[in-house]
Amino acid sequence: MTAATIRLGTRGSPLALAQARLTRDALCAAHGWVEGRIEIVPIMTAGDRIQDRPLAEIGGKALWTKALDGALFAGDIDFAVHSLKDVETLRPAGITIAAMLPRADVRDRLIGATSIAALKPGARVGTSSPRRAAQLLRLRPDLIIAPIRGNVATRLAKLDAGEADATLLAAAGLDRLNQHDVGAAIKVEELLPAASQGAIGIECRTENETMRALLDAIDCKATRAAVCAERSLLAELDADCHSPVGAYAVMRDGAMILTAELLSGDGALHVKGAIVIDGPDSAAQLAKQLLEAAPPELRVLFGK
Numbered sequence: 001m002t003a004a005t006i007r008l009g010t011r012g013s014p015l016a017l018a019q020a021r022l023t024r025d026a027l028c029a030a031h032g033w034v035e036g037r038i039e040i041v042p043i044m045t046a047g048d049r050i051q052d053r054p055l056a057e058i059g060g061k062a063l064w065t066k067a068l069d070g071a072l073f074a075g076d077i078d079f080a081v082h083s084l085k086d087v088e089t090l091r092p093a094g095i096t097i098a099a100m101l102p103r104a105d106v107r108d109r110l111i112g113a114t115s116i117a118a119l120k121p122g123a124r125v126g127t128s129s130p131r132r133a134a135q136l137l138r139l140r141p142d143l144i145i146a147p148i149r150g151n152v153a154t155r156l157a158k159l160d161a162g163e164a165d166a167t168l169l170a171a172a173g174l175d176r177l178n179q180h181d182v183g184a185a186i187k188v189e190e191l192l193p194a195a196s197q198g199a200i201g202i203e204c205r206t207e208n209e210t211m212r213a214l215l216d217a218i219d220c221k222a223t224r225a226a227v228c229a230e231r232s233l234l235a236e237l238d239a240d241c242h243s244p245v246g247a248y249a250v251m252r253d254g255a256m257i258l259t260a261e262l263l264s265g266d267g268a269l270h271v272k273g274a275i276v277i278d279g280p281d282s283a284a285q286l287a288k289q290l291l292e293a294a295p296p297e298l299r300v301l302f303g304k
């Protein structure tokens, strides 16, 4: 490649920009480039613009990706960085996830109480995540769920202003914003994370082989294996951000274990299971097993 600058597209939120800088630094370190070799290009998405309506209502996860996909296809940017949690499982044919950065802390952190058990009776918890809402209500049916949106700083400010007694945020996002002391980490056995939580995905056009080779140098294969298993399960369920689904794959004693759970929105219905990943079909197999084991009232919620 010539010494021209390479343009990295990102959303404009503080977390997205922090993740773009991590990506730039990893790529520069891998190839011995100076920082200026990569230009970070913030791109406003519909999800950033529309802050006053629930995400599910204004079009779900595709909001975050569409604007960046368009910029990739138009050649306005050479590659793009996303929180993989926000990236739909089915991507346009011309776009490839060419690298994943090493996964950060996958847990959710509770802000406003030291544990879920310590939340006061009837506490109002601000979250717009159907997964977090259902998981919380399953453990604590007395809690009141209040929708809350906005970036990490906005949500923390809303909590301070008394809009809610507590909230849950991904540890990965808080840590990347240097908010290491904010909130109490909830173990994954109590709140199973969302598929891809804590993982950063870097995309480029599939036909851009030069870019793909450059990005392959920073691809974390362990993260990719786990995240691919989680995303295959979501894809098999046709699940998206409307779906209260937890999915987390991790290496244990040399084997990759995928654990997943499906819930009804109110947390009353629930099924959970795990499988050893030993081939490309294992995750889909777990999805099928969960649907079979689920009570019929839960199964219909997943369209089966």
Ligand SMILES: NCc1[nH]cc(CCC(=O)O)c1CC(=O)O
Residues within 6 Å of the ligand: 083, 084, 085, 086, 168, 169, 170, 171, 172, 173, 196, 197, 198, 199, 200
């Ligand atoms: N849906 C918003 C979103 N997408 C990714 C993260 C955090 C970073 C990550 O999980 O990688 C967050 C915020 C949150 O859930 O608290």
